Amino acid sequence: MAQIELRDVGLSYFTLMQETEALRDINLTVEQGEFISVVGPSGCGKSTLLSLVSGMHKPTKGRVEIDGREVAGNSPKVGYMLQHDHLFEWRDVLGNVTVGAEIRRMDRKKAEGKALELLERYGLGGFAHHNPSQLSGGMRQRVALIRTLVTEPDIMLLDEPFSALDYQTRLTLADEIHGIIKDQGKTAILVTHDISEAISMADRVMVMSRRPSTISTVYDIRFEEGTGLSPWRKREAARYNQYFNAIWRELEGHVVFAR
Structure with missing residues (x-):
């Protein structure tokens, strides 16, 4: 059984004048102990996705489950780590x-x-x-x-936790926090604007489209050098640039299309 599952999830915001669709047809399964990174254009709803998993927001369509049970309000199984x-x-x-x-x-x-x-x-x-x-x-x-x-908590939600740090500290801390989360056996979802960070920390990278946002592609991150590499070592791996270039081109396409 998946630890986290989003099935046909959509989220809209309503005012007296209009409906704004933020997320559409989100389908995602995360297994216990998996580390997922989420990237996408600014304002596409990456942090909103974490809010749905945490129970802070309720979807207007579809269903969010943790351990087979629908999320209804803040769950003690979920821990949140913010930018500050x-x-x-x-x-x-x-x-x-x-x-x-x-x-x-x-x-x-x-x-x-x-x-x-x-x-x-x-x-x-x-x-x-x-x-x-x-x-x-x-x-x-x-x-x-x-x-x-x-x-x-069983699940860690990380909302750009390194973005306020200088670059050298950011690289070092990514290694440390990745190691701690893996050592503790936690399931993690990381939201980041940094493609390098997304690739180096994750087992899978999920790319979200422009609004109304959906999951456009999921990249399984696999290196010939084997499993268990630290984020720093992954940045040196042979396939790293292939993943980076593919994700960069896809994100650039979403941004250009939205102009």
Whole structure:
């Protein structure tokens, strides 16, 4: 059984004057442990797709399911990581990574134990009682990821989580966060404008069309060098440029068609 399934999903926005169709006939199946990247023209509804999976939006047509059950409201099985870390400056790192658990009324001691374990495991053990202002941008995003992991979601939704970082930090953090998500056995959907990021992090790359947006192509990312490559190593792989050029040409076609 697929962990995530969207069947004939459509979404429209309504005003007193008109209907605006954002998504049309979206069909997608994501297996447990899979990493999917989503790219498409600006404004095509990539982040809206994540909102449907998370339960923040309800489709006007079709059905969204997690583990065979229709999504109805925010699901505890889903964790969200945004572009900005949204850390509270008046709380230390440990206080920040347990805030989601507090909101969900999880056992406090269990949540703190899980938080300290994850901080130690992923190189932040010595920063549990530091303030967020004492951390680099990459460290802050790792804290944001650990905050999400403490709530023990099965699915990670990543909405351009590296776009606010400088390029070098972005490359390094992509490697780190990809490794953490795979290590934790999570299913992930990443929305990004960066084709390189999409290819290097994903098992499959999904290209969305202009509005009303649908899935135009899905690329299975396979390298002759084998499985288990880090995002950095994938960028050096022989087929990387083939994938990049194919996705670039397709996106350029959607943009030109829309003009």
